[in-house]
Structure formats: C-alpha cells, structure tokens
Amino acid sequence: MPFAFSNLLRGPALIQLPLYPTALLLLLSFLPRIRESQALVWSFWGVCGGLLVWQLVLGGLVRRERRELTFEVALRKNHYLQLVAHSSVFLYWGWYWPEVANHAWLIAAQVVFAYAFDMLLSWSRRDVWRLGFGPFPIIFSTNLFLWFRDDWFALQFLMVGVGFLGKELVTWTRDGRRTHIFNPSGLSLSLFAVALILAGRSDLTWGQEIALTLRYPEHMYVVIFLLGLMVQYVFSVTLMTLSAAATLYVMGVVYSAATGVYFFVDTSIPIAVFLGLHLLVTDPSTSPRTPCGRVLFGGLYGASVFALYALLGQLGVPTFYDKLLCVPLLNLSVRALDRFVQSLGAESFGLDRVWPSMSPRQLNLGSMAVWTVLFVGLLTTEAVGSRHEGSNPAFWEQACSEGLRGGCRTLLVRQSNNCREGFAWSCNELGILLAEGDVVEGDPPGAAASFAQACELGLGVGCANAEALAAGKGNFGRASTSLAYAWAYQDADPLRDACDASDPEACHLLASAYREGRGVARDETLARELFSQSCDLGWAASCTSLAEIYLRGEGVPVDEDRAADGFSRACDAGEAMSCLRLGLMYRLGRGLAPDPTRATALIEQACSMGLADACQGLESSVPSPSPNR
Numbered sequence: 001m002p003f004a005f006s007n008l009l010r011g012p013a014l015i016q017l018p019l020y021p022t023a024l025l026l027l028l029s030f031l032p033r034i035r036e037s038q039a040l041v042w043s044f045w046g047v048c049g050g051l052l053v054w055q056l057v058l059g060g061l062v063r064r065e066r067r068e069l070t071f072e073v074a075l076r077k078n079h080y081l082q083l084v085a086h087s088s089v090f091l092y093w094g095w096y097w098p099e100v101a102n103h104a105w106l107i108a109a110q111v112v113f114a115y116a117f118d119m120l121l122s123w124s125r126r127d128v129w130r131l132g133f134g135p136f137p138i139i140f141s142t143n144l145f146l147w148f149r150d151d152w153f154a155l156q157f158l159m160v161g162v163g164f165l166g167k168e169l170v171t172w173t174r175d176g177r178r179t180h181i182f183n184p185s186g187l188s189l190s191l192f193a194v195a196l197i198l199a200g201r202s203d204l205t206w207g208q209e210i211a212l213t214l215r216y217p218e219h220m221y222v223v224i225f226l227l228g229l230m231v232q233y234v235f236s237v238t239l240m241t242l243s244a245a246a247t248l249y250v251m252g253v254v255y256s257a258a259t260g261v262y263f264f265v266d267t268s269i270p271i272a273v274f275l276g277l278h279l280l281v282t283d284p285s286t287s288p289r290t291p292c293g294r295v296l297f298g299g300l301y302g303a304s305v306f307a308l309y310a311l312l313g314q315l316g317v318p319t320f321y322d323k324l325l326c327v328p329l330l331n332l333s334v335r336a337l338d339r340f341v342q343s344l345g346a347e348s349f350g351l352d353r354v355w356p357s358m359s360p361r362q363l364n365l366g367s368m369a370v371w372t373v374l375f376v377g378l379l380t381t382e383a384v385g386s387r388h389e390g391s392n393p394a395f396w397e398q399a400c401s402e403g404l405r406g407g408c409r410t411l412l413v414r415q416s417n418n419c420r421e422g423f424a425w426s427c428n429e430l431g432i433l434l435a436e437g438d439v440v441e442g443d444p445p446g447a448a449a450s451f452a453q454a455c456e457l458g459l460g461v462g463c464a465n466a467e468a469l470a471a472g473k474g475n476f477g478r479a480s481t482s483l484a485y486a487w488a489y490q491d492a493d494p495l496r497d498a499c500d501a502s503d504p505e506a507c508h509l510l511a512s513a514y515r516e517g518r519g520v521a522r523d524e525t526l527a528r529e530l531f532s533q534s535c536d537l538g539w540a541a542s543c544t545s546l547a548e549i550y551l552r553g554e555g556v557p558v559d560e561d562r563a564a565d566g567f568s569r570a571c572d573a574g575e576a577m578s579c580l581r582l583g584l585m586y587r588l589g590r591g592l593a594p595d596p597t598r599a600t601a602l603i604e605q606a607c608s609m610g611l612a613d614a615c616q617g618l619e620s621s622v623p624s625p626s627p628n629r
Helices: 012-016 019-028 038-065 077-096 099-125 135-143 154-169 184-199 207-213 220-235 238-259 271-279 291-315 319-323 327-332 334-343 360-380 393-401 407-420 424-436 444-456 460-470 482-488 492-500 504-516 524-536 540-552 560-572 576-588 596-608 612-618
Strands: 003-006 070-075 128-131 171-174 177-180
Touching: 012 038, 019 038, 019 099, 038 099, 038 154, 070 077, 077 099, 077 135, 077 220, 077 271, 099 128, 099 135, 099 154, 135 154, 135 184, 154 177, 154 184, 184 319, 184 327, 207 271, 207 319, 220 238, 220 271, 220 360, 238 271, 238 291, 238 360, 271 291, 271 319, 291 319, 291 327, 291 334, 327 334, 393 407, 407 424, 407 444, 424 444, 424 460, 444 460, 444 576, 492 504, 492 524, 504 524, 504 540, 524 540, 524 560, 540 560, 540 576, 560 576, 560 596, 576 596, 576 612, 596 612
Parallel strands: 070 128
Antiparallel strands: 003 070, 171 177
16 A cells, blocks of 8 residues: 555645646756757757646636645655656666666656646646656656657657556556556557557667667666565565566577577577566566466566567568567456466465465565576576677577578678677678678678778778678678687677787777667766777777767767867778868868868768768868768
C-alpha cells in the first residue's frame, strides 16, 4: 500500500495547479539546447498551448459542476525504486555516450509535461489526483528504448500522452481491484513502433543508435543485472527475467548448433533486450500473479523477441523493435496464463512440488540465486559482453567463406556498423566487399564511398583502393587485422601496447576509445594527448580529430589557430576533408586572415582528391559544407 495523506488545499481553485508545470515547460523552451531547433521550440509551445486549453475547459466544468478537487501524496515503492534503477542506467550510459547528456533536458521536459498531463487527466476523470513518483518510471522507461529526433519531438510528447491514457482508460478487474491492463511505456512504445514500421520512418528516431550504444559501457550487463536484483528482491519478479533469459539462451544455442553461426550476431542476449527483460516486462501490475504463470510469461517474452528479431530481419525492418512489439499482447495474456496454470493444477504439479516447503519469499530468493548462477555463467563464458566470438569480424569472414547461413550478410552488416563508428579498417573491408561483388551484390558507388571514408580516417590503403577503383582496377589492398580485432572486442590493452610501440593507428584508435568511452571510461584530456601523439607520428585522421576538438571547444577553449594547424597537417598528409575545412577557414576568415587565393587553392586540392563537397564548393561563393562539419 502507498504512503498517502490528504492535502489541505481543496476546491475549484486547485485547478490552477497544472499551470505551474505548464509554465515551467514554457520556460524550458528558452534553453539553448531547445532553441537549437525551431521545430523543437514549436513542439514545446504547441504542447503548452494544448495543456492550457485543456485546463481552461476543465476549469469551466469544475466551476459549473461545483466539484471539490483534491490531491493526495502517494509514494509507491515500485515507483521510486524504478526511478533509482532507470536513473542509474542513464548515468552510466551517459558517461560513455555523450548524446545521453544532450538529451537530458528533453527527458526533464517530458517529466514536467507528464505531471501536468497526469493532473489534468486525473481531474477530468475524478476529483482526486495522486502526487508521487509515478510519471518518472513511464518517462524513463520510454526514453531507454526510443527517442524522436528534434525535428519530430512533438511525437515524443504524444507518445508519453498515449502511455498515460492507456494506464487511465484501459483497465480490468484483477483480484477484486481495478487496475491498468498494459504497462504504460510498453503500450506507447509498441503502438509507435508499429506506426513507424508501417510508415517506413524509423529514421525519425534514435532507436537504432540507442540499441547500439547501450553496449558501449564495458560493464553494462553487470550494472543492469545488479539493478535488476534490487527490483527483484523487493517485488518477487525474478522468475520472469530468469525464464526470459534462459529461453533466449537455449534458443540461441539450438540455432547455433543447427547453423554454425550466432543468431544475435555478437551476443546471446542483446544488451537492449537484456534491459527490456529487467525493466520493461517486470511490472508487477501487468504480469501474472502465480509463479508458473510468471515462468510462462517470461518464456513467452524470450520466444517472442527471438521470433520478432528473425521476422523483422527478413522484412528488412530495423530489428531494435524486437523487444517492444510483443509487450502489450503479453500484458493481455496475464489473466489467461494464471487461469491456465491453475486449471492444470500446475501450481501443485510444478514449482510447489519442486520446493514444497518454500514460502513465496523463499521461492523468490531461490529464483534470484538460480538467476545469479545463470548470469555468472553467461558472463564468464562470454555468451554476453564485448568479447563474444561473434564480435570478431574474422568469425564472420570464415562463416561467409564456408557458406554458413547468413554469414556473408552478417559480415557486411558488421563491417558497415564498424565503419559507421569510425573504424578505417572496416570501411576498407566494406569497400572491398562491395567492389568485388563476390559474396554480396556489387555496389561500385557504395565501394567508392567506403574507400573514401577509410582514406579520410587516415588509412593509406583506403586511399590507394579508392584510386584503384576509379581507374577500373580490381586488385585491392587490405590492412592489418590485429588492431581491427582489438577494436571490435573493445579491448584497449592491445591498442595501448601498440601505441606505446609508436603505432600511429593504434594511438588514434585508443584516443577515439577514450573520446567516445568505448570500452574505457571517457577521458577527454587523455584523448587529446593520444590524438596529438598519433598526429605527430603522421596519422592524418588524428590531426583532423585534434583540429575538430579545438574548433568546437570540446573540453577545451576554442582555439582556431590550433584547429587550422591540425587541418593543415592533415591536408599535407593527403586528407581531403581537412583541405576543404582549412580552405573554408581562409575563405570565411575564421581564425585566419581572409585569403581567397589560398582558400581556392585548398578547395581545388580537395576536389582533385575526389571530394565531391569540395567540387561543389568551387561552384558557389558560399559553399554548403561548414568548417564544423
């Protein structure tokens, strides 16, 4: 039961209370982070306007009907414990992925909106509103899985509103009390996932990036596991997490035995799914009451995720939706699952027969012990974590050469993802795959773009391959694989050893790891030192990265002279984009005396290196790319 007491404020005047969060939301719209996007500002203002109209209409009804409004403070343990768990995940994740901190004000805005929306919705339905931590789990859980980009952030507010409407309006009677059917965040996430899939507009969200970057922190599995234990100890929901994880692992083992490859590519349980089976489907209000019902519920979640991952992949739909789509259907099944196990006598035939003398509390503690043993087994055998065999591109190269199921397609995806994360070796390998067209469909323009990116990242063989492709030659060079494997495994030690031995690429990769928090704690100072060391050793990409840091003021004061020096050194080493950036600095007089002649020469040099943006810049007095690009 929640801790609750009635307030001293009552009556129609209380309808003014939602004005405070609405006004706060309006003030938030003037923050620099919000004003970065005009669409974002308008989404804030539109929401504020909608809340005000709702409040005016509701206020008129309250006064006309002479209703006696009131509120209660209700502090529910499940709400503030979930707040602690969700916040901890955000803080740890944000230490490794800066975009989380960039999104923080938008999360705060959603919380403010949720309180105003919840007040108005509650008083539209009844005379009492319960003040507590309830909005936090809904907002935080939603944002752990899906964000809309700034231009479409109005849909984020709509998604939050749908979650609250589902909780308030879609209810049934369980154990003699009225309660909501669906997990609020699970319902809204699933509905919007379906809409995005049907519209083919997953690009409106950060969903793919969220699923990928949750694995950046080296110990994220351990952190989620420990936070999950806290919730499981208090609410006895361990059986659902345990059965879901066991189902996913067993199905993955069976798939690997049949095909010779891994179902989830580089893990037995993807990190975003691991988060979901701890913090998305373990709501005590929307899960079965009986132990066997909870076992079935968790098993069905695991099996559903497995099936959805395969189906979405076959349809060409982003697979990060796999953990979301099945949640409402499972919530609908909870009463049927409890009736099913009771009708079969499963409670006496199942868990109570195995542990006949255990109380429910003892059963949960026993389940926690079993889950701990299973998780430690998964961790120590590297079935989960960054060192899973499927993380190594060499595994998928072998699988592709042997013609194993999906081996070539997965190899292409792995190299594409690594290239997107800034690893030159994978860009070069991706270019070779697309240029040769032996194991995947040939794509000469895609190959040219991949080689160009490898070249821009400072890989000399990528530049040579770009020239070979343009000349119609088919003999492409490959780079050393040792550093590639260290990067793929997020293993800093080999990179550190190679950097100490004056390997410039290793220093560059290690600096990038510290800059991004990839497998190590973020350290901007150490990243700058390593970029400088790599640049001094002749690695052009490090000179460029160092220049970007000083141009943008990332952790240091803006220093345009040092930025120009970095771009100049990279340009001299053959990095086309740096030539363009330096040329633009001369053209725009940014940190340098304007010099149109020097600017034109540098942009022409970048164009002659094959950089299309530079060629376009020559045709315009004010080119489209900016020095910050």
